[in-house]
Amino acid sequence: MLQQWRQLIEARTGMVVEPNRTTFLQTNLASRMRELGLSDYAAYYKRITEAPDWMVEWSVLVDRLTVQETRFFRDTDALRTVEKYIAELPRQQLSQTPLEAWSVGCATGEEVYTLCILINEALTQRGLKPKFGVTGTDISTPALNKARTGIYPERRLVEVRPEIQQRYFELVRPGQYQFDRALMKKACFVRENLAELQNALHFRMQIIYCQNVLIYFKKWRRREILRHLTERLAPGGLLVLGLGELTNWQHPDLERLSTEHTLAYRKKSGAL
Ligand SMILES: C[S@@+](CC[C@H](N)C(=O)[O-])C[C@H]1O[C@@H](n2cnc3c(N)ncnc32)[C@H](O)[C@@H]1O
Structure with a gap:
């Protein structure tokens, strides 16, 4: 199932979730599913990919899965x-x-x-x-x-x-x-x-x-x-x-x- 999530993320954003970030992916999916009252990765996946009104949810999830570390005058x-x-x-x-x-x-x-x-x-x-x-x-x-x-x-x-x-x-x-x-x-x-x-x-x-x-x-x-x-x-x-x-x-x-x-x-x- 996680592999399907990886493929979806890469197809839609280009971002690769490397195998060493599996825990990161799992933790963020699980925490978002808890917030939504869902217990099944497959059900969440089906909604995200098939229900048009879940586009907003996709942007919430993408936000959780991206690394946004930054600061002023960084480099x-x-x-x-x-x-x-x-x-x-x-x-x-x-x-x-x-x-x-x-x-x-x-x-x-x-x-x-x-x-x-x-x-x-x-x-x-x-x-x-x-x-x-x-x-x-x-x-x-x-x-x-x-x-x-x-x-x-x-x-x-x-x-x-x-x-x-x-x-x-x-x-x-x-x-x-x-x-x-x-x-x-x-x-x-x-x-x-x-x-x-x-x-x-x-x-x-x-x-x-x-x-x-x-x-x-x-x-x-x-x-x-x-x-x-x-x-x-x-x-x-x-x-x-x-x-x-x-x-x-x-x-x-x-x-x-x-x-x-x-x-x-x-x-x-x-x-x-
Ligand atoms: C680590 S931050 C870099 C921030 C800033 N450029 C810096 O160097 O401090 C990476 C940013 O890339 C964005 N990002 C990742 N995938 C993206 C995509 N497919 N399209 C646009 N932005 C993306 C993330 O949302 C995140 O805010």
């Missing part, structure tokens, strides 16, 4: 690559066209708001108006709803520098911080399944940031996802991945940047 090296990229973009381009960034698999939004801070700082330091937008996409609706509140527990801010914390966060309850409301307007959150990226409507993104997500997918699917992301990157755009998320991958439209601790590519300016 310094990858973020430095983004900073350097923005610093080298022509002033004229930045003042005329809003800079569009995309955080793929953004979980509860910390990565999206980190990019908002970073881009805001980079543009203001160059004396430019903060013309930009950051889109966060994820499969988990509850995670996206949390992201939209912009409220975070203190532990998610451990890597935020004190002056940045002071400028962009407000203590709203003991141990709970509200992200800057004005800057929140630059962010938008969309539910999007990486297994269905061919339908994604974002195009000509200047920065695509995809960290700690591809590891949950089979290698062929990672390549497929990256092909779709590359298509959605603007000419000259930056693609940043987690180190080791895919080895020996190349795309004719991309050139690998010589970054030491991160995997980053730039789309050739002649590419469509």
Whole structure:
């Protein structure tokens, strides 16, 4: 029965539940079934796959089965690559066209708001108006709803520098911080399944940031996802991945940047 669940999860989300995560799968299915008053895996499976009004239940379950670990300023090296990229973009381009960034698999939004801070700082330091937008996409609706509140527990801010914390966060309850409301307007959150990226409507993104997500997918699917992301990157755009998320991958439209601790590519300016 568990094998059937694994196949369903992989077919619908692309995520692989490795055999070493069997207990995780079992525990989460069992706890959700208890909440629903069901005692039989097969009955739960039948409802999820056959009853149209159980689509909402599917999204609850997917939320339980995804790993949403994240925090602000999680990967310094990858973020430095983004900073350097923005610093080298022509002033004229930045003042005329809003800079569009995309955080793929953004979980509860910390990565999206980190990019908002970073881009805001980079543009203001160059004396430019903060013309930009950051889109966060994820499969988990509850995670996206949390992201939209912009409220975070203190532990998610451990890597935020004190002056940045002071400028962009407000203590709203003991141990709970509200992200800057004005800057929140630059962010938008969309539910999007990486297994269905061919339908994604974002195009000509200047920065695509995809960290700690591809590891949950089979290698062929990672390549497929990256092909779709590359298509959605603007000419000259930056693609940043987690180190080791895919080895020996190349795309004719991309050139690998010589970054030491991160995997980053730039789309050739002649590419469509
Ligand atoms: C470990 S978190 C990474 C969060 C953030 N990128 C970071 O590095 O801190 C992985 C995220 O990928 C999302 N995810 C997993 N499968 C997905 C899919 N098929 N489509 C979209 N998002 C997915 C999960 O819901 C989860 O929020």
